[in-house]
Amino acid sequence: MTDTIVVEGVRKAYGGKQALDGLDLVVGGGTVHAVLGPNGAGKTTAVRIMATLLRHDEGSVRVAGYDVRTKAAEVRRRIGLLGQHAAVDEELGGRQNLEMFGRLHHLGARRAGTRADELLERFGLADTGRKAVKQYSGGMRRRLDLAASLITEPQVLFLDEPTTGLDPRGRAEVWQSVRSLVGGGTTVLLTTQYLEEADQLADRISVIDGGRVVADGTADQLKAKLGGDRIDVVVRNAADLPRAAELLPGDPDVDEDRRLLSAPVSDRMAALTETVRALEGAGIEAEDIVLRRPSLDEVFLHLTKEGAA
Known part of the structure; x- marks a missing residue:
């Protein structure tokens, strides 16, 4: 080519x-x-x-x-x-x-x-x-x-x-x-x-x-520049966001309006299992837990933020 x-x-x-x-x-x-x-x-x-x-x-x-x-x-x-x-x-x-x-x-x-x-x-x-x-x-x-x-x-x-x-x-x-x-x-x-x-x-x-x-x-x-897969957690009660954030790997992103936490993970299945157990142990109810690839929107925001820095 x-x-x-x-x-x-x-x-x-x-x-x-x-x-x-x-x-x-x-x-x-x-x-x-x-x-x-x-x-x-x-x-x-x-x-x-x-x-x-x-x-x-x-x-x-x-x-x-x-x-x-x-x-x-x-x-x-x-x-x-x-x-x-x-x-x-x-x-x-x-x-x-x-x-x-x-x-x-x-x-x-x-x-x-x-x-x-x-x-x-x-x-x-x-x-x-x-x-x-x-x-x-x-x-x-x-x-x-x-x-x-x-x-x-x-x-x-x-x-x-x-x-x-x-x-x-x-x-x-x-x-x-x-x-x-x-x-x-x-x-x-x-x-x-x-x-x-x-x-x-x-x-x-x-x-x-x-x-x-x-x-x-x-x-x-x-x-892949964002570190591979991510885990998203939607908690039922917004008041649980700070505690839930402490249980997720790394430094998760927090969206209070959507009651959403999002964090990068390296081992998909291990991260899913550990997150479910940690939330249950803390008595935090999750409405949804999803493993996914980063979106191009997240990549774009990350890269242009770096370029502006």
């Missing part, structure tokens, strides 16, 4: 404020690579640089084998971009929108029409192609946006928070579309604030904070 995107030591400042501070990023071809980070971490700035919409101050960026600064036209021929906000015309039908994008990309009338039909079929919009986009659901509109970004069959697709504002059904529709793209060989770089989205879609995840990558790996590798 070759590297389709290579970012090395990239810096970008706005009026003296450093948006990117030595960003390094490598994205393998034919994969989904998610970039996570809090607001202001530099995610959108990085995408705009990789998509040739913004010039970086220092460092190098190569996309599909071409330098984005010296070969910007070659990069643009090989990429698609789906931004945070809809780019389609709501008064036009779905097919009209796609034909318009095709003509803007100099496909010619016949090829633009053929490509529009192919994409409508691919994204399950064939029956709605003549309906005005303003009558589309949120998920349908976002799928049409995605179709428009693929009008030229790009090698690399940048998705900048593609499911913001969508309900769970609409989000699932977009996820399925992304999976089908990658199955066809497209490389996808995804920025998102939905941790579940990265967990569901990404082959690899980079966490950005303060304009640089603070962690990189698969979802499982990042979760």
